[in-house]
Amino acid sequence: MNYTTITTEHITYFTSIVSELNIILKEEQKHPYGKDHTEDLHYMPACVITPTTTQQVSLVLAYCNIHLIPVTPRGAGTGLSGGALPIMGGVVLSLHKMNKIINIDEDNLQATLQPGVINYDLQQAVKAVGLFYPPDPASWGSCMMGGNVAHASGGPRAVKYGTTRDYILNLEIVLPNGDILNTGANTLKYSTGYNLTHLIIGSEGTLAVVTKIVVKLIPYNPKNVLMLVPFTSATDACKAVTSIFKAGIIPSACEFMERDALILVAQYDPLLHVVLTPDTQAHLLIELDGHHMDLLQQQAEQLVKTIQAHSPIDVLYADTEAQKELLWKARRKIGEAVKHQSAYKEEDTVVPRAAMPELLQGVKALGAKYGFKSVCYGHAGDGNLHVNILKDNLTDSQWTNDIPIAIRQLFELCKQLNGTISGEHGIGVVQKPYMDVMMTPTHFNIFAGIKRTFDPNNILNPGKII
Numbered sequence: 001m002n003y004t005t006i007t008t009e010h011i012t013y014f015t016s017i018v019s020e021l022n023i024i025l026k027e028e029q030k031h032p033y034g035k036d037h038t039e040d041l042h043y044m045p046a047c048v049i050t051p052t053t054t055q056q057v058s059l060v061l062a063y064c065n066i067h068l069i070p071v072t073p074r075g076a077g078t079g080l081s082g083g084a085l086p087i088m089g090g091v092v093l094s095l096h097k098m099n100k101i102i103n104i105d106e107d108n109l110q111a112t113l114q115p116g117v118i119n120y121d122l123q124q125a126v127k128a129v130g131l132f133y134p135p136d137p138a139s140w141g142s143c144m145m146g147g148n149v150a151h152a153s154g155g156p157r158a159v160k161y162g163t164t165r166d167y168i169l170n171l172e173i174v175l176p177n178g179d180i181l182n183t184g185a186n187t188l189k190y191s192t193g194y195n196l197t198h199l200i201i202g203s204e205g206t207l208a209v210v211t212k213i214v215v216k217l218i219p220y221n222p223k224n225v226l227m228l229v230p231f232t233s234a235t236d237a238c239k240a241v242t243s244i245f246k247a248g249i250i251p252s253a254c255e256f257m258e259r260d261a262l263i264l265v266a267q268y269d270p271l272l273h274v275v276l277t278p279d280t281q282a283h284l285l286i287e288l289d290g291h292h293m294d295l296l297q298q299q300a301e302q303l304v305k306t307i308q309a310h311s312p313i314d315v316l317y318a319d320t321e322a323q324k325e326l327l328w329k330a331r332r333k334i335g336e337a338v339k340h341q342s343a344y345k346e347e348d349t350v351v352p353r354a355a356m357p358e359l360l361q362g363v364k365a366l367g368a369k370y371g372f373k374s375v376c377y378g379h380a381g382d383g384n385l386h387v388n389i390l391k392d393n394l395t396d397s398q399w400t401n402d403i404p405i406a407i408r409q410l411f412e413l414c415k416q417l418n419g420t421i422s423g424e425h426g427i428g429v430v431q432k433p434y435m436d437v438m439m440t441p442t443h444f445n446i447f448a449g450i451k452r453t454f455d456p457n458n459i460l461n462p463g464k465i466i
């Protein structure tokens with residue numbers, strides 16, 4: 001596809017639509033929009049547009065569609081697969097100024113909001129009226145709801161409550177030709193033809209721009225028990241996860257953290273130091289939530305009995321809110337701490353929960369074969385293991401030539417274990433070369449047909465997913 005290079009004439013048109021306050025042209029101001037949290041990749045956009053209304057999004061898209069200008073939608077840029085990178089140049093359409101919570105409907109347990117609302121801000125706003133929006137990516141302090149929808153994001157609490165996909169009732173979207181439409185209805189049930197809402201969720205900004213989101217809310221569970229459980233073997237920690245669910249206990253979070261993950265966090269931020277005994281190889285961070293503390297304590301006792309079979313070193317309860325906050329902060333900072341340590345590649349592997357031990361052993365075997373060090377952590381209750389491959393002492397040639405082969409073998413293992421290559425971070429640009437591990441030519445044809453239907457000129461986030 002030959003895209004059009006942006007000229008002053010195009011800029012004049014964009015300015016007439018959004019005003020000069022909402023266009024960024026200076027190199028140093030555009031620079032941050034050329035990267036996200038994916039490795040060290042950077043692609044400079046020709047211009048950044050920050051619309052404030054759906055109408056502006058519509059006019060910009062319609063114009064770009066006619067003039068064959070690539071458009072990359074963007075939220076906060078916390079994505080880990082390069083989805084928000086303008087790899088073909090053109091326009092970055094940053095939705096961060098469309099950041100209003102329009103309505104919290106306490107009668108229907110719903111909220112309507114714009115895509116630039118930060119996940120944590122939504123959580124806090126609904127909590128203030130006794131309600132809960134469960135999807136909580138570890139990046140919740142900065143990631144935006146439009147990005148969450150585009151990636152079908154999960155988070156620690158997905159294990160009990162589900163992912164973003166389970167909480168979106170309806171979306172307002174703008175198609176590349178500028179048409180504005182609702183994908184569904186604000187109802188808990190929907191059986192009215194193809195489900196466009198679910199097609200847009202997880203579509204990574206390649207089909208339409210999300211301009212309004214209606215989410216489902218549930219009552220807030222005010223009580224919780226949080227425990228940190230160290231193990232001498234990472235495999236035993238993973239096996240314990242299976243036993244917990246087999247015993248009929250559904251924790252509200254069940255996170256796995258390798259020893260090195262917590263060491264890196266403590267180096268990155270000494271205030272987040274968690275004491276590690278010399279023989280600790282991995283931790284589970286387990287949360288139970290509910291309305292009654294006595295019931296939670298009973299459940300915690302049952303859980304502790306259940307995991308004894310896997311020889312935990314100890315069970316450390318977080319007694320105060322400050323201790324809970326420290327543990328959660330440490331968990332949420334692992335990604336940043338790893339990035340701070342070394343160049344790295346993060347793989348978002350996911351397998352059926354009981355296959356986690358085999359997946360972890362496979363990662364370490366590949367590390368031994370290809371000479372890489374990995375730091376693994378993630379949403380163990382979902383079977384979702386984030387495998388961080390560090391560049392560390394690898395040569396540039398090993399990094400460029402051998403690691404992609406190792407990653408392909410890792411993904412083949414995921415497939416063999418009935419899992420897949422991304423559970424929540426999406427495909428974007430960095431996982432695209434591996435899509436053939438999971439997808440057949442028939443899948444690719446269906447994907448391409450869907451893309452053509454929504455975006456026949458291929459202007460919206462081109463070069464992503466397929």
Ligand SMILES: Cc1cc2nc3c(=O)[nH]c(=O)nc-3n(C[C@H](O)[C@H](O)[C@H](O)COP(=O)(O)OP(=O)(O)OC[C@H]3O[C@@H](n4cnc5c(N)ncnc54)[C@H](O)[C@@H]3O)c2cc1C
Nearest residue numbers: 075076077078079083138144146147150153154205210424
């Ligand atoms: C430290 C850290 C921890 C993380 N933890 C988690 C986690 O626990 N769970 C998890 O799922 N993810 C996690 N992530 C990944 C990331 O935060 C999520 O993918 C998040 O949803 C991205 O939101 P964003 O606003 O930053 O989107 P961006 O990175 O800006 O964009 C992501 C994708 O969404 C598209 N997009 C953005 N807005 C729109 C819109 N309005 N319309 C259409 N397309 C749009 C973009 O084109 C891009 O393809 C983590 C990331 C970091 C850095």
